[in-house]
Amino acid sequence: MNAPTLTLQNDDRPFRTDPQRSFTLPARFYHDPMIYEAEKPAIFYRSWHYAGHVSQVAEPGQYLTTKIHEQNVFVARGRDGVLRAFYNVCAHRGHELLEGTGKRNVITCPYHAWAFDFDGRLVSARNSENVAGFDKCDFSLKPVRVELFCGLVMINLDPDAKPFSEEFDGLEAEIRAYLPSVDTLAYAQRDTYDVAANWKVLVDNFLECYHCQNAHRDFVDLVDMGSYRTITHKRYSAQCAAAPRTTTSNAFSFTPGEVDFGYAGFFVWPNITIWIYPGEPNLSVLQMNPAGPERCVEHQDWFTPGGAVTAQLKDAIAYQKDVLQPEDIGLCESVQRGLKSRGYNQGRFIVDQGLTELSEHAVHHFQTMVAEALGAEFDE
Incomplete structure (x- = not known):
């Protein structure tokens, strides 16, 4: 893939493998429709995608649906107890089979009533005997790869992709270190945000806390920024703070939980972020789903013990939904507007020797993966 938008242009400064010497990706990577289309097969159709939680498909016949761009997929628990995923399309004339989440005895197409079992077999097609x-x-349904990770249902459209556990080796151990009771969690709620920004702007923003002192004062009151560090790995990065500054911060109040820490956040390539707040056991997944070159729909799913939301967890969720997310969305939408300005093309990564809480090395790590996936030119 060597489209003109992916090659160096006259006003481009070098994007380098060394983050301390590198400029950021050119602005066109965040709004050019050609790049947006190139990302579908190069990134999204060959990467692991968060689909839901195992608690939503715990019983035979339970299903959930998800989309990766135009590709609609459902995950269902079979009568034999096996979890499977399929393209969510009828083998007859292409009508979508299922919507949302639910439970069925059989999967019946709403169009011509072709019926499929949960192993993908066609069991009934009216008048086909004639x-x-x-x-x-x-006419069996076409399967999609599915794996479970810390209770999260992960799917991949690429049948030859490496297993999730291999691609993200070490991530499960890190999450379990902060949340030993992760297996007791169940789906609690979903919050959705429609953002006027490219999905990569949102990921870039998540991956650095250089902006936190200015833009997230309540978060800084919660987290000990002196211990806040971001560590990059092959396909993910972790940003964690050792201990909370206080249990009664401006963000929310809590009682110390099973592990005493201030915050643990993880980025999972290409567009998944995992959050663990201090206090009672909790985990959330915030996924940035591209909806256009300059639009993204974020879903944040919350998981709590048994799916219950206590008063303490309600406060933490409210802080995320009513304070932190609006702050970040405002920042990202402003960046998106600025990326279209004739006065801007590239910035410079702020990466210090100690990789402190102010360092943007994880942003460079992400942008490198984007450039490599697209086959874009950059300087060694």
Whole structure:
């Protein structure tokens, strides 16, 4: 892939492998429709995607649906107890089979009533017995890879992709260190945000706390920024703070939980972020779903013990929904507008020797993965 938008242009400064010497990706990577289309097969159709939580598909017949751009997929628990995923499209004329989440005895297409079992087999097609040479085995649903990770249902459209556990080796151990009771969690709620920004702007923003002192004063009151560090790995990064500054911060109040820490956040390539707040056990997934070159729909799913939201967890969720997310969305939408300015093309990463809480090395790590996936030119 070597489209003109992915090659160096006259006014581009070098994007380098060394973050301390590198400029950021050119602005066109955040609004050019050609790059947006190139990302679909190069990034999203070959990467692991968060689909939901195992508690939503715990019983035979339970299902959930998700989309990766135009690709609609459902995950369901079979009668044999096996979790499977399929493209959410009828093998007859292409109608979508399922919507949202729920439970069925059989999967029946709303269009012509073709029926499929949860193992993907076509079990009924009206009037097909009168069609010469019709073989139900020719019309099974097309499978999609599915794996479980700390209770999260992960899918991948690429049948040859590396297993999630191999691609993100070490991530599960880190999450369990902060949240030993992760297996007791269940789905609690979803919050959705429609953001006028490219998905990569939101990821860039998540990956640094250089902006936190200016833009997230309540977060800084919660977290000990002196211990806040971001560590990059092959396909993910972790940003964690050792201990909370106080249990009664401006963000929310809490009682110390099973592990005493201030905050743990993880970025999982390409567009998944995992959050663990201090206090009672909790985990949330915030996924940046591209909806256009300059639009993104974020879903944040929350998981709590048994799916219950206590008063303490309600306060933490309210802080995320009513304070931190609006702060970040305002920043990202302003950046998106600025990326279209004729006065801007690239910035410079702020990366210090100690990789402190002010360092943007994780942003460079992410942008490098984007450039590599797209086959874009950059300086060694």
